[in-house]
Amino acid sequence: MARKKVAIVGMGFGGIRAARILAGHGLDVTLVDRNNYHLFQPLLYQVATAGLEQESIAYPIRAMARHWPDTRFLLAEVTAIDIDARRIRTVTGDISYDYLVVGAGSITNFFGLQSVERHAFDLKELAHAEELRNHILTAFERAVREPDPARKRALMTFVIVGGGPTGVEFAGALIELVHFVLAKDYPELSTQAARVVLVEANDQLLAAMPEKQRLYTLKKLRSMSVEVLLNASVVDASQERVTLADGAVIPAHTLFWSAGVKAAPIAAHLGTSRKHGGRVPVEPDLSLPGHPEVFVIGDMAYLEQDGSALPMTAPVAMQMGIYAGKAILAREDRQSLRPFHYRDKGSMATIGRSAAVASAFGMQFRGHLAWLVWLLLHLYYLIGFRNRTVVMLNWIWYYWFHERQVRLITRRRSSP
Amino acid sequence: MARKKVAIVGMGFGGIRAARILAGHGLDVTLVDRNNYHLFQPLLYQVATAGLEQESIAYPIRAMARHWPDTRFLLAEVTAIDIDARRIRTVTGDISYDYLVVGAGSITNFFGLQSVERHAFDLKELAHAEELRNHILTAFERAVREPDPARKRALMTFVIVGGGPTGVEFAGALIELVHFVLAKDYPELSTQAARVVLVEANDQLLAAMPEKQRLYTLKKLRSMSVEVLLNASVVDASQERVTLADGAVIPAHTLFWSAGVKAAPIAAHLGTSRKHGGRVPVEPDLSLPGHPEVFVIGDMAYLEQDGSALPMTAPVAMQMGIYAGKAILAREDRQSLRPFHYRDKGSMATIGRSAAVASAFGMQFRGHLAWLVWLLLHLYYLIGFRNRTVVMLNWIWYYWFHERQVRLITRRRSSP
Structure with a gap:
């Protein structure tokens, strides 16, 4: 039997944590990002104010992926996602998947100004x-x-x-x-x-x-x-x-x-109505409604907890990434996880x-x-x-x- | 009596050493470079091969000039030098001088290919x-x-x-x-x-x-x-x-x-015939023939010693920068220096x-x-x-x- 394929789009705070959980469990994991590094965004302002060299807040994705079995990295910009055909489209070719984790983050929202x-x-x-x-x-x-x-x-x-x-x-x-x-x-x-x-x-x-x-x-x-x-x-x-x-x-x-920020434009390809800021509403297990094989994490995901939407922050993305990874492994083991719950630290x-x-x-x-x-x-x-x-x-x-x-x-x- | 004005064009290995010698001796010193940093060129290849961050081999000129009295820095590209009018032309205005030190370095020579x-x-x-x-x-x-x-x-x-x-x-x-x-x-x-x-x-x-x-x-x-x-x-x-x-x-x-390298294009404005690689022949005291107030140092300068031309290297530029600074101070004190002699270390x-x-x-x-x-x-x-x-x-x-x-x-x- 062929190994199942997992694609992770976006190597931000959520993506790298999902990858770490998924690696070495008999799945073929493909990491996709348009940069070859993970960026520590919270310190960008210190680079902008001459306090840090830019290289010190970026880390090569391949330097991490080296240690993750059955994981490969693809430097590519995702141009579309075909949810029904289970394929990601990039400028340099398509990637098919059995499971997809999308954590492409957010872009600045200028509110039409x-x-x-x-x-x-x-x-x-x-x-x-x-x-x-x-x-x-x-x-x-x-x-x-x-x-x-x-x-x-x-x-x-x-x-x-x-x-x-x-x-x-x-x-x-x-x-x-x-x-x-x-x-x-x-x-x-x-x-x-x-x-x-x-x-x-x-x-x-x-x-x-x-x-x-x-x-x-x-x-x-x-x-x-x-x-x-x-x-x-x-x-x-x-x-x-x-x-x-x-x-x-x-x-x-x-x-x-x-x-202000809004979800990355790729969110428009997930085929759902979207919430404030272009965010994608997700099920309690972070999957896309109607598509249990697709998980949306981080800034792109819209999920309410205790009556209000979870914030678009790094801690939320990290916990979601870990959860999505575990949810896929649980699915493969025919187990189920309790719904995602954000622990505000x-x-x-x-x-x-x-x-x-x-x-x-x-x-x-x-x-x-x-x-x-x-x-x-x-x-x-x-x-x-x-x-x-x-x-x-x-x-x-x-x-x-x-x-x-x-x-x-x-x-x-x-x-x- | 107004202070005499020294302009130094190019903050490479020679320029910064000339500046350090000249600062604090009752002269107005203007430093001109098209970058706001001194670059340690010999390690560029380590940046290119992913061994060093680019910031670690550059040093802000103002961080040095802070400690040099009566010295100011101007971020500007020199477009021409009017040797007779004793003026440097830049995109953002002219600078007049009593003494000029030119150390604009070299560019790559593709020999017409x-x-x-x-x-x-x-x-x-x-x-x-x-x-x-x-x-x-x-x-x-x-x-x-x-x-x-x-x-x-x-x-x-x-x-x-x-x-x-x-x-x-x-x-x-x-x-x-x-x-x-x-x-x-x-x-x-x-x-x-x-x-x-x-x-x-x-x-x-x-x-x-x-x-x-x-x-x-x-x-x-x-x-x-x-x-x-x-x-x-x-x-x-x-x-x-x-x-x-x-x-x-x-x-x-x-x-x-x-x-191969050749002298920076600004060498063409110094009004002399030029040697191999566009270099400017200088007198034994590094001054421009007929213009004792202009000193040419580093890769741009052509000077023979023991029968052959001095190489276009950082050590030569450093020693020339120090010499040019001392030569100007000596001139002001109505003293004279012995001719420049490169000590090959x-x-x-x-x-x-x-x-x-x-x-x-x-x-x-x-x-x-x-x-x-x-x-x-x-x-x-x-x-x-x-x-x-x-x-x-x-x-x-x-x-x-x-x-x-x-x-x-x-x-x-x-x-x-």
Whole structure:
């Protein structure tokens, strides 16, 4: 009898965990991703703010797959999924499957704001982080040469939209980059005039956090001189300015968008009606309704628990990946698993050096302790001992010397 | 009295040393480079072979200039030099000077072979190394999917032209990448069929080295199964094949060119006749004939010593940079320096793990010892304690685990 074939689309937090569970159990496992690496997205903002080299938060998929028996990797972009024929289509050929796990993640949601989509930076891929870092540093280089004081200031003004963890972490890391590092690099600029503006549509930051944490975050960011605008939203953008819903105009050369995500476009091929953000409703065992052989995990999956949808976060994706792997093995053993249940271990965000908020195990941490917990957990979840060492080295460096070394403006081909 | 203005064009090995000498002596020093970092070119080949992250061999110029009084940095591409008006032209404006130090380095010389120039990779800039690494890894990913055995083999065939230090080091590092690392990553490929072909026009490798070292290098590379073709040269190339002068055709998807360099194009603006490779003949004090206020250093400068031209190497550039800085200070003090004299401290090349050749202080080393000397000297000349630590970490990693972690195929914007 031929071995059954499992295909896993997307090697994010969920995909790699499903693969690890499934490997070595007599199934042929094919891993598909359009990148040849697993990306640790939560640290992209540190690459964008010159704190980490991009290579330190990416880990080659083949370096993992080496240790997984009967597993092969295919570098390919999935263009379609034929649910009925049980085939995945890629630019370089089709893959048939008996079981399918889809965890292709999410992309930025600009909610139809075309001018924003054209001009805003976001952070979902490794290349985005490098582009944003190049852009920030180039803005300072241009500010040096800019004779007009208004334009000089606009070059040093950074508008961040969205007061969730990504927006908060990026805002804190950026203002520290400006005040601690770039202030020394650019003696010819008055970097005190630089502005970091955090725009949040709601009346609070980190809405998922308990109130004390939210207030601490707001106060801390403001004390670091981040301008936090609550109940405000961006409606228009150009290369040189950002317009808010109330008509306010902020002259700024950099707009960063972290106000929403939606399921990866491949979700449209799964043949179901979709929920808010394009997410795919799944059965309690994470399978696609009517297709028990297809599992949807991570940001793409829509599942309610205790009356509300599970959040689009890494911990949810990880637990779903493990569950999907186990569910397939159970099916093969003619066993059944209890429905998926997400165990919320808490959430956290770092604001700056020695400042973070965390709520975990029913407890709440702020300041130094939360920051330490944040560091350790991120190191723990980062893949690869070498990556951990390099990241830790960078953090120690920054902590002791207030120094971020990766202040490089990298380019592809040289201009002629 | 206004301070005198010194402009230094090019922050390579020579430029940064001239700047360090000149800073803090009552002169206004302007540093100009089209990149915001100093690049440690000798290790580019290790970035290209997945051994180092690109950030670890680049160091921000402003991180150095911070410590240099009365020094400013300008990120700009120099488009012309008006020697008579004592002005440098850049896209973003002009800079006038009283003294000028030009050390813009060299670019690859394809000797008019247009098909080669179109298809070959070279290693002069940081982006080249990343592109080459992406290309090598992508070739293996394509080989996995390629059904035709001949094309599969061509995807795993790498032709390197030029048996100087760069060609030798790249060939050794590449074959080790294939045999030690990629062999484990690609169990579906017979990586023993991969070919690394080193093509050298002369009848020996590392022509500048003593005979014993040359023979050791040749034997060592061949024992590592690099195919070394002597007295051979490449005359034509396409995306899928390389043609040699004797008519031989090698089906290969990757061509790497390290068979020659020539002075950076800006040399044409210095108003002198030029020597072989576009180099600018200089006076014994490195100044431009007829223009004692202009100094030309490094790869761009042509100077004979003991009957032959000084080589286009980092040690020459470093010594010239220091000399030019001192010459300007001496001029200001109405003193004069003795003519520039290059002190040859030897040369070296690494072939593979625990294998290198070095000739220094009148002695010759081969194998383990030479390799250790090579490692230590490269760490010493690398700028920045953090970079040194990261590079050392990678080397230890590779030595112990035969593992190179930076096997990433990075891209700019995602394909749609």
